[in-house]
Amino acid sequence: MTGYLICICFESGVPIFARKIGDVSPISWPLAASLNGLKVFGKANRVELISSITESSRVVWKDFHDRLALIFAGTDDSITDFHVEHVLVNVFSVLVLSVGLDEIVRTKSVDKLKKEFRMCYPVIDLILQGLKPNDRTLYFGDLTGCADVALQMDPPNNQVNFQTVLDNLMESIGFNYGCLIANGILIGCTEDWWTLSGTEMCLITFTASLISDPVTDAAIFLPSSSPNASLTEFLAYRFVTFKVVENVRLCVLCGQEPTLPTIEKEIAKLKKNFSEQLSLFQNRLTPFCRYSRFFNIGKSISGFLLVCLDRRRCTFSVFPERSNEQMNTGHKLDLLRTFYRNTVGSIFPWSCAAPPMFVSPPIHLHHGSKHVGPTVHKASEAYWTSEYHKCHAMTFAIFQLFVIYEPDIPMLLMRQTTRKLLQELVKEKVMR
Amino acid sequence: MKISNTEHLTCTKPLLKREDKDSLLFTGDWLQRVNGISVDFSNVNATLLQILQQESSDNFENPLKVSLELQRVSGYTITDTPTKTVTFGDLVYDGSPSEKQQPCGVKPTTDNNELPIEILSKIAVVYISAVNTSPPPPLSVNSKDKTKDVIFSWPSDSDFRKVKALVASHGMFSTLYKLLKDVTGSHPLVSRVMIDDEEMDVVFSSDDEGKSLLLLGTATVLSNFNICHSASSGESSSSRKEKKQLRWKDPVDGGLGLALRLMTRVSTLLKFQFGSLSRAFQTMPEEKLNHFFTLALAGLNDISEDFLFPQVPEYFLRIPPLIRCWIDERLYAFETSDSFALCSGRNSELEKPLFNCLGSCLYYKGMPVASHLERTLASHFHGLWRTQLGYWSIKRNTLPYVWKPLKRLLFCQETFLYNQNANLDQDEAFSADNKNCQQPCWSALVGIGNYMLGMILEPATVENKLPKPDPAWVQRGFNCVLRILKSEIDPSLERWILSQEKEFIELYPPSGSANKTFLAGTSATTATHTVLPTPPPGPSGILKNAEPPNTSAEFSRTGPPISESMSSIPHTMMEERGLQRSSLRDYSYHYGLSTTTTLAERQEMNYGSNEEDEVEETTTGTGSDTSSLKWCLDDSSRYNEGYIDEEIKTMSVTKGNVLFDFLQIEAGRCVLLSSKDMVEGPFSVVVHNFRQSVTLTHHILNKAANGRMRLSRQMSDKKWVSKALAPISEHGVLFNCDAVDPRDVHKKKPRLRQVSYWVVGRMYPNQREVYLCYQDSSVTQNLIEVAFKLAYYTA
DSSP: OOEEEEEEETTTOOEEEEEEESSOOOOOHHHHHHHHHHHHHHHHTTEEEEEEEESSEEEEEEEETTTEEEEEEEEOOSSSSHHHHHHHHHHHHHHHHHHOHHHHHHOOOHHHHHHHHHTTHHHHHHHHHTTSOOTTOOOOHHHHTSEEBOOOOOTTGGGOOHHHHHHHHHHHHTOSOEEEEETTEEEEEOTGGGGSOHHHHHHHHHHHHTOOSSEEEEEEOBTTTBOOSSSTTOOOEEEEEEEEETTEEEEEEESSOSOHHHHHHHHHHHHHHSHHHHHGGGSTTTTGGGOHHHHTTOTTEEEEEEEETTTTEEEEEOOOOOSOOSSOHHHHHHHHHHHHHHHBTTTBOSSTTOOOSEEEOOEEOSTTOOEEOOEEEEEEEEEEEOSSOEEEEEEETTEEEEEEEOTTOOHHHHHHHHHHHHHHHTTSGGGO | OOOOSSSSOBOOOOOOSSOSGGGSOOTTOEEEEETTEEOOTTTHHHHHHHHHHHSOGGGGGSOOOOOEEEEOOTTOOOOSOOOSOOBTTSOOOSSOGGGOOOSSSOOOOOSGGGSOHHHHTTEEEEEEEOSOOSSOOOOOGGGGGSOTTEEEEESOOTTOHHHHHHHHTHHHHHHHHHHHHHHHSSOEEEEEEEETTEEEEEEEEOSSTTSEEEEEEEEGGGGGOOOOOOOOTTOOHHHHHHOOOOOOOOTTTTTHHHHHHHHHHHHHHHHHHHSSHHHHHHHSOHHHHHHHHHHHTGGGGGOOSOSSOOSSOSOOOOOOHHHHHHHHHHHHHHHOSTTHHHHHTOOTTTOOOSEEEEEEEEEETTEEEEEOSOHHHHHHHHHHHHHHTTOTTOOGGGHHHHOOOEEEEEEEEEEEEEOGGGSOOHHHHHHHTOGGGEEEEEEEEEEEETEEEEEEEEESSOOSSOOOOOHHHHHHHHHHHHHHHHTTOHHHHHHHHHHTSSOOOEEEOTTOOTTOOOOTTSSOOOTTTOSOOOOOOOTTSOOOOSSOOSSEEEEEOOOSOHHHHHHTSOHHHHHHTTOOGGGHHHHHHHTTOOSOOOHHHHHHSOSSOOGGGOOOTTSOTTOOHHHHHHHHHSOGGGOOTTOOOOOOOOEEEETTOOEEEEEEEBTTBOOOOOOHHHHHSTTHHHHHHHHHHHHHHHHHHHHHHHHHHHHHTTOTTGGGSOTTTTTOOEEEEEEEEEEEOGGGTTSSSOOEEEEEEEEEEEEOTTSOEEEEEEEOSSOOHHHHHHHHHHHHHHO
């Protein structure tokens, strides 16, 4: 994947920032401004530009509150604009998370916005990295709009239930909005944390995983729940993070209480009691590499991604313990993401509330009987094959499972294996 | 005779000494000498000028007297003289457009009023050119309010807001076309825009890197709006018109595919006719352009099965091989230049033919019967004459109402091919807009009675300018048509036209009763009833049945019963081929017309099978699945790349295998394999969803193929290719729906039962795409592979 992301002030056409993906030279400002100028000109003539497709790329324009225009030009590897628009929405949400919607809409100084947006670049780059994944792109929340969660690890590492650990910790602190993040995914979070939207959970996780300071205390604006600071009933949240051990961080969304010393005290206890178990996460592949029991279901499984639509959670792994793997981690992640992009939104629904996509009109049977229909066709499985791999997706109730296989697996066995894997995965407590 | 200083030579009615029929000039007459001097199209102007110069210049007001030596077209008497002026090289009519006289009684759609307003309001065509033209392009009086860069827009009625919006914002599109090349390395193909709260897809096409640009916009909702007059028998025409049925909807891209296909149709037709878009729009009068677009897009009014490739003829008439071979021989004889000198009377040593015939094609009542043109060329030629002569409304089901025999038809137009040496095939060349590959040629159509013969003539030698068309070829064309006319094969072709109005394959039970049909797939199979056990497959991958099937049926192409079809072949043709009536059964079996054959009979007829491929002894008299399929598919050496084998033998369907439908995409040719009840009965919803979801798979596979191509050719934008998507060659989706139980079709409250079916598409290395739709059951993969093979080799 190659591409550009450009942010421009909608009315004035002043470029604010531009990021690039892959091995391309940075886009010049005149080009960037011209791309926006096209949209402005068209809009003045009642023709609003939405997207363009070339032989190998796709360009999508999206405006936010008539204030910011985001333009994405990148590899065209999906059927619709849906996922690219989702990327743009995520990027805008990151900006709102850091700065607040009010500030974005009302600030007249573009330079001020430019300065404030600089701190968002690492998170934005993390989102864009999802379009061209490498070995370190160990997350899917940006793509699925869900929180990346950890499954129970294989024995003997399954002896500690980090959810319980977190619950006890939060009870001690006396607050209910908290989570434990390890290597960029949730290993435990409180019940109230799940009231946040999938995008919010994902972006907060991204933000937390990029922090290097041991303790941070900052204000954030939740893009869906409370984007504005000016509304009296919604205030900016206090986002407090603590480094527990290397690669493990505690995040709390709170108000003025609890205080930092209170939290630090409880964290010290946590470190003391669970240092050995927490040290596992120093390996950045933990917990992804500790799901062998799922790969034992089928010898041909190379990776999987499970999404729970209802609860907005997803989990994945691409680390079977095999020495003769043909594809490296980056390739598998790229493949899983591409397969997901070409399946969800066009074949499988994005959410439980999405309208049906395949509908046949009513049919008229013989002898004057009434019309029957319309008929809704639901897609329950999808697959694609190449000489290097096979991919299979299955949907069941609120779950969607995407699996990569080695290329030689027969079709029937592939379907059976996916079904078994799904049955095992949905038993996981965190996914229910 | 009037001398024209333009490229065309115009003949008007001459003043002759004797005003009788024999002295009149007719189209197709060959002017051989003027005042004793031999003339042809290369020297007639010079000769006449010379004659003029010899006469006094003061004598211009008086008619110039010359003596003409003509050769009439032999063998046919023209009883009705053409009274209109015909310019060779173009088809021009005197009088107003409404008085256009068509060679046959087909009324063309000539203006916007012929298309429904619902369609016209959702389409827009705009041609932009920033290049100064000399002379200025022909613009109608009403176009004074257009910006100067907008050369053409359609529909021309100013009430259509989509067109107005596109015209007003044309600068955005031309800038976008160039800008995206700088950003992404390739020009845009299509843009989605919102006009008046309605989404629209605007497709781009340009010959010259964006200096001139053709935009074709279609509202995305248009793909939901295909008016289908699917009337049942006995319905009145008025109720038929009112019945608007939603044919199909493209759920994935909301109409993107439709817009791209329409542009492909329009641009390739224009480039074939004019060589380039700029030439088309600079030279064709606006009135003709309006006419062209009305005709070209009139197909939107009734899109049948050509939902992916609308331009290609939907089907060729399937005629008995005997007649087909005879026609092919006539066409070959016409095309080869070996006999050219002999027929034309020229001295072959001194006068080489000016043109070679690239290929020819024969039409019967406007329907293609045989074609020796490469497929893409055939589709371009087909679109050319249908558009120019306004024959777009000819459809299979309208033939009895619209076709009237021709008195005499001659149509000839300069067209453009793309150089085969340019390392691009025709489709790529057209899409690559490569002007350097253009090769002008003549496309001609001659017709008498119910027959039309098309030909494409390329210059025999490379010259800067295309020579004038050689009337000898025209004469030979007429001769060929006359010979076919005299062969009296009309009844056979007529019968086959009528018999193919319903292109369904009926299943005949093994008892041989042709009146009963067998419903395939009426009940879901279970493992206990399936006839597909797990023994290893045979050499061709065919399973061997563990036990004879409970029920078997053979199905074959519909058509008249054998005895009737064989008797329809003229005796003269049979005698010509030295055939005996008894051996006709071989041909009927070849064509798969037999309803029942015994094992012994099949073994008698040696169709290339060797001893290893003998039919199993366990097969029934009518043949089991495996043996019948084996006959079809075991000799793969016959199926060379690109070779279309018409020797379809019988196929069998049992309860154990259920094939709903399959569709092969190859430049518009498709084969449907479905029982009649599947298409029209309760499972028609399955067929409907198959066709709409196929477009999704088509997009994915084509994106993958496009990526592979760009990577392998190291194109400038290869960095933008998705490496994860590029290797994909097959894509499938499993659908579930509730369909009416076939047993309850006649009930007032039919029960519903769940149907699960796969829609699978596969792209082969030669870019051929095959799509299958089959029921999800315990059917093993081998049968699916059989179906793919079937589709691949029998299209």
